[in-house]
Amino acid sequence: MARPRTPMLSVSGIRTAALALVDRDGLEGLSMRRLAQELDVQAASLYSHYRTKEDLLADIANEIMAEVDVSGFASGDWRSGLTVWARSYRAALAAHPNLVPVVAAGPGRREAALRRADAVHGGLVAAGWPARHATMIGASTKYLVVGAAMNSFARGFDDDVQVYRDRYPNLSQAHRLSEHAAEIDDDSFELALSAFLDGLDRTFAALGSDLGAARAAEG
Missing domain, CATH: 1.10.10.60 (Homeodomain-like)
Known part of the structure; x- marks a missing residue:
């Protein structure tokens, strides 16, 4: 043939x-x-x-985001669900940073994206979060992840020591940051995620106390 x-x-x-x-x-x-x-x-x-090119990009976005794991929300442990989701979300975006503006856009009518959003929102509400807070938590996690995936703090500094010497005494080691960029970026993301989750723990406890007080007053 x-x-x-x-x-x-x-x-x-x-x-x-x-x-x-x-x-x-x-x-x-x-x-x-x-x-x-x-x-x-x-x-x-x-x-x-x-x-169209847009249809192609949407298909690529779906393929990349298939790596994002939202299965942790099924356990009822919202903190664990958010942790797994955020880490896998960041990894998927960081692998293709040029595509972040497309991948990180709202789900629109993309079926796979809507299923993930449904799993996140439903998991948070099922764990006891009010629907409004669940929406804000989903948005806040996205802001954290997208920011981490789009930019590298450490790689934003020049590796020439002369740039910082004398004029910027508090940046005397800044020329070394790019050498350790991957480690710094990973650790910084984990620090931000941990602080975010710890803050949510306090908010969740306060919401529970307020609900308990309201029920006691009604009784």
Whole structure:
């Protein structure tokens, strides 16, 4: 059988190539024409699989976010559920930082994203959080995770000691930060997550006390 002149396309192959392109060149580097060149096909060939670039990006976002674990909420332990969710969420985003603006966008109508949001919200409410607080906790966790995934504090400093010497005496070791960036970023995220959860513990206890007092007053 003769080999086809046009390479065979698959949805998974298109997604893989598009993600590699975004990882390398950023979101602005992705276009259907550019992707077709990477795959050595005509741009029209892509449209039989994806009508728009936005549809393609949504599919890629779903694939990346499939790694996010919300199963911990089923146990009824909201702190454990949040911890597992936040860590896996950050890991999924940090693996593809150029795609964070797409992945971190609201769930819209994406089925997988809505299932995760439902699991998080339902798990928090089932554990005793009021619905309003559950919504705010979900939002706050997202703010923490997305911020951690998009930027590296340590890598934001120059590794030339002369930049800081004399003029910035309190930053005399700043040139060493980039060398230890991964460790600093991981430990900083864990510190922020721990402080966040400890604060929620106190809020949860206070809510329980207020509810108990209200019930006693009614009785």
